[in-house]
Amino acid sequence: MEKFIDQIIKNLSANGFPEKKVSLPTEKMYEVADSKGLSLNKVLEELREKKMIDSEIGPEKIIFTMKKFENQQDMYAKAQEMMSQMSPEELQKMQDMLQNMSPEQREQMMEQAKKMGMI
Helix, strand or coil: CHHHHHHHHHHHHHCCCCCCCEEEEHHHHHHHHHHCCCCHHHHHHHHHHHHCEEEEECCCEEEEEECCCCCHHHHHHHHHHHHHCCCHHHHHHHHHHHHCCCHHHHHHHHHHHHHCCCC
């Protein structure tokens, strides 16, 4: 399932996600998931829970957006939950990445988070 999720995220990113809403064809998504022995509904649930990507299934297309948080407490709780599921190596990589960012890069990251409704 992880490979399929990674492929979906790659396709979304190639089309301007997360700054823009992105849609993918509903029927094709069901066909590809089925060909991999996966339930598309479970894949979309996994995207929502672990990657904070919401989806709205329509007859022609599935529209993907970044999950919006009601408040900062919700956002922090989700971040803590995600971090608790990371391995020590993944946490170290994230920490190293943040420490190596320039102040401009950090500011840009904060701006993107604001645009996505995370802050």
